[in-house]
Amino acid sequence: MKNSTRVLFVLIFFSFVLSAHCQSVIKSGVKPDARLYEAFGKLYIDNLLKTDPAKVSFYNYYLENSYYTAPLNLPKPVTGTNIHTVTLKSDNSKFFEGQVFDKKTFNPLNYDFKVDQSNFTTYIWQEAGIAIIFHPMNHIQADYKNFIDSKK
Numbered sequence: 063m064k065n066s067t068r069v070l071f072v073l074i075f076f077s078f079v080l081s082a083h084c085q086s087v088i089k090s091g092v093k094p095d096a097r098l099y100e101a102f103g104k105l106y107i108d109n110l111l112k113t114d115p116a117k118v119s120f121y122n123y124y125l126e127n128s129y130y131t132a133p134l135n136l137p138k139p140v141t142g143t144n145i146h147t148v149t150l151k152s153d154n155s156k157f158f159e160g161q162v163f164d165k166k167t168f169n170p171l172n173y174d175f176k177v178d179q180s181n182f183t184t185y186i187w188q189e190a191g192i193a194i195i196f197h198p199m200n201h202i203q204a205d206y207k208n209f210i211d212s213k214k
């Protein structure tokens with residue numbers, strides 16, 4: 063009898079926690095991109111959803127709009143930093159190892175890309191045949207503000 067009471071208590075507790083989590087997501091209207099969980103972990107993102115959903119919204123925007131790509135085979139050579147010199151944020155002894163670019167899975171938040179406040183930053187990715195050009199942070203922030211204002 064005691065075990066079934068404990069199980070019931072645990073189920074009620076977890077359903078309450080899940081319900082509270084769902085309510086916070088519904089209230090904020092923000093659904094985190096799966097890459098946020100990859101970069102920051104579930105606990106951190108779930109906490110942000112409750113305490114600062116605007117930050118989750120910004121991170122979502124950042125993943126899709128912080129950079130653009132350009133082919134390396136342009137008439138004028140593209141210059142920049144070799145992407146394989148960029149380290150993981152979680153372990154600065156490990157370097158970028160990607161071989162193929164996929165916009166849906168590329169996660170700039172996993173790496174220590176140096177995004178300048180007011181200048182574009184270019185990384186050369188030879189294997190993918192592209193340059194990844196990060197917008198200046200002040201540009202990203204201003205565009206995000208315009209994006210939010212346009213949704214009001």
